[in-house]
Amino acid sequence: MTQRGRAIWPWALLPVVLLAAMAVVFGQSGLVQFMRRGVPPVEELTFERVTLKPDVITVGIVNGGPDPVTVVQVLVDEAFWAFSIEPGSRIPRLGRATIEIPYPWVPNERHEIMVLTSTGLTFAHEIPVATETPSADLRFFAVFALIGLYVGVIPVAIGLLWYPMLRRLDRRWVDFALALTIGLLVFLGVDALHEALETAAQVAGAFQGTLVVAVGALGAVLVLQMASGGSLKRGGVEGRRMVALLVALGIGLHNLGEGLAIGAAYSLGEAALGAFLIVGFMLHNTTEGLGIVAPIARDEPRIMTLAGLGLLAGGPTILGAWVGGLAYSPLYATFFLAVGAGAMAQVVMALYRVLGSEAVGGAWTPLNAGAVLVGMLVMYATGLLVA
Amino acid sequence: MEHRSVLSRRELLTRGLTGAAGLAAFGATVSATDGTPSHTHDPHLAGTVGEVPVGGFDPMVFLEHFDRGRVGRLPSGQTLREYDLVAIDKEIEVAPGVFYPAWTYNGHVPGPTIRASAGDRIRVRFVNGGSHAHTIHFHGVHAANMDGVFEHVMPGEEFVYEFDAEPMGLHLYHCHAVPLKKHIAKGLYGTFIVDPATPRPPAREMVMVLNGFDTNFDGENEVYAANTVAFAYQRRPIRIVKGELQRVYMTNLTEFDPVNSMHLHGNFFHVYRTGTSLVPHEFTDTVMLCQGERHILEFTFQHTGRFMFHAHQSEFAELGWMGLFDVVEPVA
Numbered sequence: 001m002t003q004r005g006r007a008i009w010p011w012a013l014l015p016v017v018l019l020a021a022m023a024v025v026f027g028q029s030g031l032v033q034f035m036r037r038g039v040p041p042v043e044e045l046t047f048e049r050v051t052l053k054p055d056v057i058t059v060g061i062v063n064g065g066p067d068p069v070t071v072v073q074v075l076v077d078e079a080f081w082a083f084s085i086e087p088g089s090r091i092p093r094l095g096r097a098t099i100e101i102p103y104p105w106v107p108n109e110r111h112e113i114m115v116l117t118s119t120g121l122t123f124a125h126e127i128p129v130a131t132e133t134p135s136a137d138l139r140f141f142a143v144f145a146l147i148g149l150y151v152g153v154i155p156v157a158i159g160l161l162w163y164p165m166l167r168r169l170d171r172r173w174v175d176f177a178l179a180l181t182i183g184l185l186v187f188l189g190v191d192a193l194h195e196a197l198e199t200a201a202q203v204a205g206a207f208q209g210t211l212v213v214a215v216g217a218l219g220a221v222l223v224l225q226m227a228s229g230g231s232l233k234r235g236g237v238e239g240r241r242m243v244a245l246l247v248a249l250g251i252g253l254h255n256l257g258e259g260l261a262i263g264a265a266y267s268l269g270e271a272a273l274g275a276f277l278i279v280g281f282m283l284h285n286t287t288e289g290l291g292i293v294a295p296i297a298r299d300e301p302r303i304m305t306l307a308g309l310g311l312l313a314g315g316p317t318i319l320g321a322w323v324g325g326l327a328y329s330p331l332y333a334t335f336f337l338a339v340g341a342g343a344m345a346q347v348v349m350a351l352y353r354v355l356g357s358e359a360v361g362g363a364w365t366p367l368n369a370g371a372v373l374v375g376m377l378v379m380y381a382t383g384l385l386v387a
Numbered sequence: 388m389e390h391r392s393v394l395s396r397r398e399l400l401t402r403g404l405t406g407a408a409g410l411a412a413f414g415a416t417v418s419a420t421d422g423t424p425s426h427t428h429d430p431h432l433a434g435t436v437g438e439v440p441v442g443g444f445d446p447m448v449f450l451e452h453f454d455r456g457r458v459g460r461l462p463s464g465q466t467l468r469e470y471d472l473v474a475i476d477k478e479i480e481v482a483p484g485v486f487y488p489a490w491t492y493n494g495h496v497p498g499p500t501i502r503a504s505a506g507d508r509i510r511v512r513f514v515n516g517g518s519h520a521h522t523i524h525f526h527g528v529h530a531a532n533m534d535g536v537f538e539h540v541m542p543g544e545e546f547v548y549e550f551d552a553e554p555m556g557l558h559l560y561h562c563h564a565v566p567l568k569k570h571i572a573k574g575l576y577g578t579f580i581v582d583p584a585t586p587r588p589p590a591r592e593m594v595m596v597l598n599g600f601d602t603n604f605d606g607e608n609e610v611y612a613a614n615t616v617a618f619a620y621q622r623r624p625i626r627i628v629k630g631e632l633q634r635v636y637m638t639n640l641t642e643f644d645p646v647n648s649m650h651l652h653g654n655f656f657h658v659y660r661t662g663t664s665l666v667p668h669e670f671t672d673t674v675m676l677c678q679g680e681r682h683i684l685e686f687t688f689q690h691t692g693r694f695m696f697h698a699h700q701s702e703f704a705e706l707g708w709m710g711l712f713d714v715v716e717p718v719a
Contacts, residue, residue, distance in 0.1 A: 079702075080617065
């Protein structure tokens with residue numbers, strides 16, 4: 001690299017230097033104006049987070065467009081209204097601003113916030129049902145921890161209780177449980193991907209939500225594959241334990257995204273009351289516990305290992321609910337959902353390998369193939385209870 | 388405009404969860420959904436934030452400015468009033484910081500208030516300095532080729548409109564090039580007053596053109612006003628002397644909304660529909676104006692203090708068509 005390096009590096013820099021020079025020439029020459037033809041600048045503002053406190057609405061906006069945007073007026077429910085904006089009314093590209101509006105909003109009613117820019121364009125955000133945003137006090141953390149507990153931790157823990165049964169099962173039926181786990185993970189992975197893409201649509205344009213999904217999902221696959229590849233290749237007890245860990249991690253990431261969404265919905269007043277659906281939701285998530293224990297059913301794991309795996313899978317729901325309730329951001333939510341989808345894909349690959357190397361009579365016996373389908377159908381059926 | 392819910396599929400799912408939260412917290416809900424009374428009912432919070440600099444167009448000056456033209460006399464003895472109107476593309480500030488790419492007569496919206504007496508000869512030299520074909524269509528009685536409809540004046544060209552001012556009343560003028568809605572919404576309009584041969588009784592006179600601006604071009608107005616600038620007369624109330632007769636020439640040139648209106652607080656006014664009669668048609672505190680409809684309103688305040696006047700369409704009022712009269716004692 002020494003003798004040759006001297007020769008190579010200048011050539012590597014040449015295009016970069018040329019590019020920089022071109023950029024300077026382009027910027028100085030007035031070509032920009034020529035190409036714009038006097039067309040007004042494209043403006044794009046995205047609402048990130050709206051919080052409601054008594055008589056005050058606070059709105060976070062981000063400029064995802066190519067040019068700076070100046071917010072000059074704010075309308076609430078089609079009326080010009082007083083407001084203050086921090087750090088300033090001119091929001092640079094990719095910049096953020098917080099608008100505070102002293103407004104006597106009405107609990108449980110719909111409100112609409114609209115900002116008017118200097119060019120006369122409007123950007124609107126609907127608050128479907130106005131509810132006071134919880135403050136970050138002890139009660140908030142307690143309540144959201146309980147939400148997470150009910151939605152994530154308890155169902156997974158209950159699912160883990162299938163372990164004693166799995167341990168006593170015939171090998172064929174352990175394989176069946178593994179294949180069933182593949183089914184549920186495929187279901188969850190597709191769900192996470194769908195949610196990630198849907199949330200990506202709310203991400204400010206310049207942040208390229210869809211590509212955040214691609215990077216997050218593929219990144220998760222690659223990182224997890226890199227970290228777990230050795231153990232998986234060695235197989236045996238170590239390989240199976242790694243698979244269980246990956247299943248728990250994947251489900252945990254999925255539940256983190258779920259928690260984010262729940263917390264955000266709750267704090268943004270998008271969630272209406274209705275209690276009976278929890279039962280269905282618990283059923284839906286309980287199957288996740290089965291997926292974690294299936295790979296290690298015959299390895300007699302310690303109870304602490306099981307508890308740790310359960311916490312890894314269910315705990316993030318609480319974390320997600322906290323973060324979602326206090327600082328929801330479509331960008332981060334998109335990223336975490338995508339990472340969850342990628343993690344799920346990687347686990348499915350790992351599980352398939354386990355099944356391929358260890359299952360009696362090969363991976364795709366009619367029983368195992370049927371199990372994958374059953375896994376998906378179980379998720380679909382329990383999903384009907386919550387969607 | 389697009390409304391996106393933060394959550395879609397999860398909405399139902401979370402409905403269950405909110406139940407879970409309530410259940411988990413033993414009924415201790417996180418939020419104040421129990422109808423907590425609000426306290427922020429300060430009337431000063433309504434309206435725009437900031438000021439529109441009056442350097443370019445001052446609604447206060449426009450309010451009381453009447454253009455009687457260059458006065459001459461025809462050989463027949465008839466009074467001649469000559470005007471120059473130039474169509475100019477210009478960005479105008481319709482609310483603090485909100486700029487609208489307008490088409491104007493003489494660089495401001497509304498265009499100049501043209502005023503003559505019944506029977507005067509009006510001669511308007513119109514120069515199109517804009518980027519589109521324009522005309523001036525005067526309401527009134529005149530020849531077909533002076534109607535400003537068929538003779539489109541192309542950019543850089545000019546045209547002379549000549550006709551007698553009749554009938555007496557409150558009229559308007561506007562561009563009649565197609566697409567019509569666009570040319571009016573962009574700001575090409577103004578007031579045309581034809582005084583009766585025997586003038587109306589002396590009064591403090593004002594002209595108000597009710598208009599709106601579709602700043603984002605979605606076919607709806609974002610900003611409403613009397614004389615273009617939202618809340619201009621709320622920011623700077625119009626001073627009125629108690630006991631003095633007030634006369635408002637009010638013309639509705641709002642596009643997109645079929646109807647506008649005027650409501651006066653703490654008082655009633657006489658309505659002279661289209662200004663074509665010297666006898667009032669109505670004594671009221673709220674009057675409706677269709678697109679292009681106009682009335683002369685006369686009133687005298689008996690009490691001092693600040694009195695609102697605005698559209699009785701609350702939406703228009705809160706989007707800018709709102710003003711104040713500040714009634715003061717006459718100076719002794």
